[in-house]
Amino acid sequence: MASLRLLLAKPWIWSFIGALLVWLATIAFTGGYGGGGMITAALSLAVFTVIVGVGQMFVITLGPGNVDLSLPANIGLASAVAMKVMDGNDSMIAVGLLAALACGMAIGAANYLLIWALRIPPIIATLSASFIIQSIDISYGRGLQIKPPPGFASFTNWQIFGIPVLAILTVLFSVGAAIALQRMIYGRSVLAIGQNIRAAWLAGVNVGRIRFLTYTLSGALGGLDGALLAGYFRGANVDIGNEYLLASIAVVVIGGTSVAGGKANVPGVWGAALFLVLLLTMLNTFGVSAGVRLLLTGLIIVGVITAAGGQKALR
């Protein structure tokens, strides 16, 4: 009983409960049919949201105003870079992934350079950067119709007993991210900056370096996500990352990370990503029109955030 109460006190448990409820509602509707396949599909789609969600989580944890709006453009460009470098060739998969990672890291570093050099709010810096990245992508990826190498495409769709391998790898990655956040100097520094940037600086945290690393990390994860998405959906596309602007922010907040900064958790990102994907599946199963689906998605996001309530900022 005590352990149950302890579990319920965790901020991330609600997103998992929400995901479970949505799943139960859907299989109640279909009469138990397709419940397993739905989880498989949800896991494979949630992976892409989790990867960028974790990057966004570190950025948001840096404190008020910190957010990476360049992720969609970043994902789009990286997907094109990965496909061009791989060029449908199995032997180039690793090189292509590295190229996408490098592209994402460069974008993240450029974002921080703008924030630091122009001393502008990260929202505007990443927004301006995303305009430029978008143009580069449109120009670079025009008419790009390179299919991913067969090995890479089957890797991103590979399942063992109905569990996508990519999801298993992403779980391992999330465990790593959670350890980095809670047990390593880097993560503790991010939390400290989010709680009080001045106190963190006075305590000897190298604020500039940590912020630089965080934006670069977010960029790198966006780049990786772009390459994986291109593999999963069999091709790069300028608009491939569009939905991840809202999704990456939404999973972070629904997952129980404080928008005021200084408080983060990784499991919630998973719970919220599953919740959002299952929610879409449910509405599709119910056969509602696109308009109703958007309307309900929006109302549920507002409802969830209202029920979860905001935390008072620490200052």
Added chain:
Amino acid sequence: MTAVPVETGPKSSSERGALARARLLRGLLPAMSLVLVLLAIAWLNPRAISYFGFSLMLNLAIPIALATIAQMFVIAGNELDLSIGTFVGFVGCVTATWLKDAPLVGVLILLGSIGVYALLGALIHLRNLPSIVVTLGMSFVWQGLAILILPKPGGKAPDWLLSLMAFKPPFVPFPIIAALLIAAVVHFGLMRTSYGVILRGSGGNEAALSRAGWSLLKTKVVLFALTGLFGVLSGMALIGITTSADANIGNGYTLLAIAGVILGGGEFVGGRVSPIGAVIGALTLALAASPLLTFMHIPPDWQVAANGAILIIVLAARVLISRKER
């Protein structure tokens, strides 16, 4: 965001003079960027600088300016509205359908949507919610409603709206008159009235304002309702120009409006906004977005990048000036 301005005590008169000059320069920066864009256009295509040219180039500036003003109100209260673009689209769909076919119902829907904005303000204040997430959710809601009202592009603007937006005053093109009017009205309301000071104060120092006995709930509700009001005006103006609507018609306005406010000298925190600057920022973006780039023969691929580059250049100039201000 990292640097907190520190009071440095009394200053010598020469320092104070330099400070005043830097402030003035900073205030003039939005206007200077607009002049710069205009000069570039005049140099590239002198014929564009005419009554007809301005009417054409600034055609879409009115809805952009109104959306920017809408965004400015929430930013004055330290919040952000990520749904203004889809809201403008929703209003556009209502304008092109209900407002023409059943004006009374249309007016009620639009008034109701302003009420929804006011409620959002109350909800955000009472539950202490992050506005970014709430408005993110609302952007889905408005988009969904817009698609339900108008599943495919169509509808028609009411005739009175069409004739209003096609108004051709003598000597000065309508968009310029409209921009001046919008800037003057909002400037007076927000910068010159006593309640306007309270509204900006709610973004400047919440605690001080609430200790002085002002209701923070009320200021937030008023700010959000004003955002809703100007969002409605923007959507209607847009449909008056395009004559028909589409559920996705306003999607680009969210980011354009934020950029316009910042370009016009507004800041994300502290209630530091400028209505005149916001309108100038919107005009600059509207001009820089396509006419200038077309005259410069920049391929459409790079027009978005040029927008980003203009933002970065203006902000860089502001940093150089602010450095003197410190």
